[in-house]
Amino acid sequence: MSDVERYYATYKLEDGTEMAAKFADINKRDGFEISLSMYRVNLGPIKREVFLQYVERFEGELILEGGEGEW
Numbered sequence: 895m896s897d898v899e900r901y902y903a904t905y906k907l908e909d910g911t912e913m914a915a916k917f918a919d920i921n922k923r924d925g926f927e928i929s930l931s932m933y934r935v936n937l938g939p940i941k942r943e944v945f946l947q948y949v950e951r952f953e954g955e956l957i958l959e960g961g962e963g964e965w
Contacts, residue, residue, distance in 0.1 A: 903927050904958070908939035914958035915949045926952040 901923035904914045917923035927946055933948075934940055942959075949956055 902957075903954070905930065905940065905945060907942060908944065909941075911942065911960045912958060913942070913945050913956070913960075915945075915954040916957050917952065917954045919953075922952040922954065924953060 898918065900915060900922075901920045903917070903918045903923050903926055904912065906912055915926070917926065928950055929952070930940055930945070933944060946956065
């Protein structure tokens with residue numbers, strides 16, 4: 895990785911799977927975390943599809959899924 899800062903977010907899905915994503919911008923990472931929290935409160939548990947949708951929406955990159963990946 896270059897000298898560009900990266901910001902990370904981790905989350906445990908409803909089924910216990912651990913997921914992690916990285917973001918190039920702290921505001922995108924914060925927006926991602928806030929949006930996931932709002933989703934969970936208003937719409938229910940976070941599933942894999944929802945996590946991936948929000949990673950894409952906030953221009954992140956999946957780096958860990960269920961203990962596999964570059965972390």
